[in-house]
Amino acid sequence: MDLLARIAQQFNDSIQTKQQALDAVAPAIAHAAEAMTRALLAERKILACGNGGSAADAQHFSSELLNRFEMERPGLPALALTTDSSTLTSIANDYRFEEVFAKQVRALGQPGDVLLAISTSGNSANVVQATHAAHDRDMRVVALTGREGGELADLLINQDVEIRVPALSTARIQEVHILVIHCLCDLIDQQLLGQEA
Template sequence: MKLESRLRSHFEASIAAKQATLAQALPALVRAAALLAERLRAGGKVLACGNGGSAGDAQHFAAELTGRFERERPGLPGIALTVDSSALTAIANDYSFERVFSKQVEALGRTGDVLLAISTSGNSPNVVRAIEAAHAQQMHVIALTGRDGGRMAALLRESDIELRAASSVTARVQEVHILFLHCLCDAIDEQLFPK
């Protein structure tokens, strides 16, 4: 029974983090969904980046855009900056690991595109550099963060959007992030391809 209680506590903590996040982040989530749909409708694309589990989330989101989420529709331009091993290793080797995303943003990003920047702490140096590069390219930024938002939150401009998970526990932040991403996928589909 002790193990059962421990596992139950994970579910309860995840539910609590999601409820707390919903109370504070829903207006920002609505704005992010509207921004993504508007930029995609206008021919823009989404570049997504993060490290570790956040890299997986970036790839997951890009795959939902280019493939589909829950309804049949044309593919949408989403690129995970975490998947090109040649680019990642060349940039890390020739410049630094801090530049692995920013160099790709400089090469692939255009004015009006969106950078989806994901970091549970908000302090990942390479994601911070990607935000700086996106600003230089006049791109929009949607930042998924946790804890206090970290350096990423401090960098954001008025036109950027922060989606912050209401938790300081990495696992809970990641669980909220995937919910944010699924909400955004559903909202994009609903706005661009209503049934």
Template sequence: MKDSVARSLKEGSELRLKMAETMSAEIATAATAIAKAFKAGRKLLLFGNGGSAADAQHIAAEFMNRFLIERPPLPAIALTTDTSVLTSIANDYAFDEIFSKQVKALGKKGDVALGITTSGSSPNVLKALRAAKKLGMTTIALTGEGGKAASLADIALQIPSRSTPRIQEAHIAVGHILCELTDTILFKDVGKR
């Protein structure tokens, strides 16, 4: 049992080191795009399924409330939280429409759409990224190595792994880094770390 724990922790650590070598520029680009949108009075829409839905909510909460410093709230909305909207769209249309219809209703040119999909293949995430692009939103895909999401997005944050648990762990780490960098860009003279 102890060996299994050590192996999982080591895999996660090795993946983070690989990400530091291969993804730092893309993560910084994504944070800059998010900060630019917030500075222009635009918003961030986040979406994903299952654990990725929870990540969308977690990241949105960090922006909306605070992360490491005291600062004004930032307009980040997880499209995964309104059960009435989600179930009515899924029931009346299709499950693959649950995010794209919300993007069409809430998204505007200059906003940012952040689609989270471990596989890179979630049909509803892909459809929402396409809808966001049509509206002139900046699109970010937070994904693993596979699927089509990365090729649909303006900014692809592809975790270099095919292990679902390790990808999910890395996704929330990237989310925290996006929050930290965005805070630094927008509020570098506010508060202390």
């Protein structure tokens, strides 16, 4: 096996997926960034959730807002629902794992907040339940999905935004998701601060 050739193939596949995704996702990214910025300007917050690599993406997004992205600014209110092991395990134990995000959304979410729901397949049961809870709380949902969008895509309503990566590989979808997250952070900063990073 030629390891260098395999590495080059991974890079090339990632680049090709991102190039193919650009036209499909760019309008939705802009729409989502505008919705998130409006929420932040209205003193609302953004909650984020996902599983596995998507949990890491939710935490990455919230840390970029809470701390800083590429320019100095005050912290912005964002919270990853994936980080409190006591809360996650108590909900999973007392109820069911599908409720680990939804119960947090019902407790912490307020009308006008935004839920960033991340699922490469769109079929993660706990992310689907979180979306139901967000709608119950009169929150907007920004869904990061892939493939055919899954059950999550079918739940979205007019005020919501789906950013669907047109790819089948979980790894490639996740690589585009992190680029989308960086775009969202950049656009939020640019809209709030009105200057280039």
